[in-house]
Amino acid sequence: MVVPVVFFALFFAWPVVSIVERGLRVDGAWQFGRFGETLSRPEILDVLWFTCWQALASTGLTLLIALPGAYVFARFDFRGKGLLRAVVTVPFVMPTVMVGTAFLALVGRGGLLDELWGLRLDGTVWAILIAHVFFNYAVVVRTVGGLWAQLDPRQEEAARVLGASRWRAWRTVTLPALAPSVAAAALMVFLFTASSFAVVQILGGSTYSTLETEIYRQTVVRFDLTTAAVLTMVQFFAVGAVLAVHARIVRRRETALKLVAPEQTARRPRGLGQWALFAGVLLSVALLIVLPLGVLVERSFATSHGYGLDYYRALQTPDPSGTFLVPLLDTIGNSLRYAVVATLIALVIGGLAAAALTRRAGRLVRGFDALLMLPLGVSAVTVGFGFLITLDEPPFDLRASWILVPLAQALVGVPFVVRTMLPVLRAVDERLREAAAVLGASPWRAWREVDLPLVRRALLIAAGFAFAVSLGEFGATVFIARPDSPTLTVAVARLLGRPGELNYGQAMALSTILMVVCAVSLLLLERLRTERTSGEF
């Protein structure tokens, strides 16, 4: 409990509080009057309204499309499942600039929809919503699917033997068991889409802005820290309220469940209905995720004289201007190193927090549970600027240190670790732990023997998330990455920022490599899981 609290206080609460104070206290006088003034401006109200409803709509749409996917991944056994699970997670690491490009190629001028039906969605809210589904599909599939796969299907079958209809059996047996993880997934998608920045900027044109883009505008463009601080506070309380409501809903629902190995629950689809569901999910994944990514891959091969490997070859040779001091291929190593460190930090902090949260149930602890989610909903600009004015004294003058990158990335990774592990940890029957204790095991040993085998799967899923988040992270990385060690995402952004065919093509090629690196890393994590867990049950 102590470690996560200190980590959270030092690298999140302190920077955010400091920057808000800086904005709200001008010459020693608090500017609370600015709240009413700012919040009565019509354009700010428009921003608040749009932020809320697009996040709600995005969350609803994502659940609608991804829950069948979660079911298919949890209950069906099919070839290439691991690969497909890795593929749906790839969007998570993609630099948003690239994703914007990919979506414009599908829904924009001359895009697929335009050519087929003369339909253009760029600059509309639909483009934003669809891109949000693309990004967050994996959140639902992984958090809900992870638990679903471990639920014993025999409980539902027992209910049906006792005379319950299929629907009733699902509603009374499976749904209550799944509810906490569905709620957790919905919450994360909501927080992500409410603080969406680049998607809104690229696909929404100049028409739409969210609280997040507005905070950026006030901080970076206008340098109006007071307005930014007011908006940060609004964001803070709104996110806090959402978290409180969520905690209330979920608390009563979490019960001990009988968990089994996922290998036991999955089988090949049977019957027309199941095959139709399976095909539907595959189709939606193909349209929503594979197709946009495919556009980028296609462009990475499309040179001015037909398809070829020219851009990939160029990645190995130094840049004609000598701008990138290293061959661009080296950026893969840099990205992986940062991601590994960030994942380890997130696992340690998140794991300890999750363990502490299962053991204690006081009000304070529950509050802390919600607090750990805050970084997902609070503006990255606020945190970044806060870092600058707080972490400026030794031993915490981290502004120029590489560790700042994994620390900032871990801040986003920790909520995933906690959220993925908590439902599983809480589902562990307390009597198992008690039995272990009665038999003389120390708490550590009891955890290792009872909890760990059951949560190992969740732990690896969480690790995959934390890893993907840090691999694709851009904001903190661009700030700190040295010129001689850029990461993949930083290199892509720099290439796109310059004219010239070679730059554009290399950006596409690097993005393709980023996809492959992500997919392969996640596949390796999956392999780790099956090897270790086989024979455990």
Next chain:
Amino acid sequence: MSIKKAAAAALVAALGVTTLAACGTEDVRDAAGKSGAPVPKTVTLVSHDSFNASKEVLAEFTKQTGFTVKVLKSGDAGEAVNKEILTKGSPQGDVFFGVDNTLLSRALDNGIFVPYAAKGLDRVPAEYQLDKEERVTPIDSGDICVNYDKKYFADKKLAPPVTFDDLAKPAYKNLLVVENPERSSPGLGFLLGTAAKFGDDGWQGYWSKLKANGVKTVDSWELAYNQEFSGSAGGKQAKGDRPLVVSYASSPPVEVLYGEPQPKVAPTGVSTGTCFRQTEFAGLLNGAKNPEGGKALIDFLISKRFQEDMPLQMFVNPVAKDAALPELFTRHGVVVEKPETMAPEKIAEKRDPWIQQWSSLVLK
């Protein structure tokens, strides 16, 4: 081991890592301190994301002065300047490079720089030296201009536009894409260019004409250039249909440099009567830990060696008279005879109200 002990151990480890990391950045300084030499050997340059310099040139600096340059990139230009204002007195580094004339007043009014007259400043024309108190030193300049797709205009047998007035003519209807001045610096430069050309009360009328002539607005240079512009590689793939875009006078040479294979002539051209001049400055930061190294670095930034390296690194023009332009620029670039300019104080005063007026005029 109990959970508490494990937690305590992990905390110690976590703090250990961060402290070590912090020390890692300090140890050069500490080592210098212990050996009795109080001068730190590292000089830290804070800049925006577009900063680049070749390795040999930075090594040359180390050879000349004994200082090693550490570069810290701090976001886009506006973000980087704001961060320096926030950390005033406890700066992230010793020298800041990359504040341009559109942001200069904000930086100077907040007092983030201390005066330093760089050695060799006499080689820089007076027109670039915008701060009389010498708190900042001009390093490079560049022009924001409309670029055109040569092939489009050749195919249509239409002369490409040259001036601001041309852009509002019916022959060029629905051809131009610009960036939102609130979110993009070329967009802001273009707006300031029109204000300089048509006057404080004349530019609104000009933009109404542009709007009637079908100007399109997007949020960033990347979107305008790589998606909408028909003359760039990205734009061709994305089936961009705008042959006119707000970009830089140096964009055509860069298209040549990164052509695959390199073309003999640039595929794009510059409308030389639509340009706004941007000048970038460097200054010694208030509270710098290594002011000596910082001063040496500023001297170096306007030295012939660095100035001649700059064009191919950041695609800008040197300001020092003795610095020669690379062949790529002399052959494929253009000379902008009379770019529009504006005093930093005026930009600081008008920037926000103008952007607001522009938004309600063009976006709504």
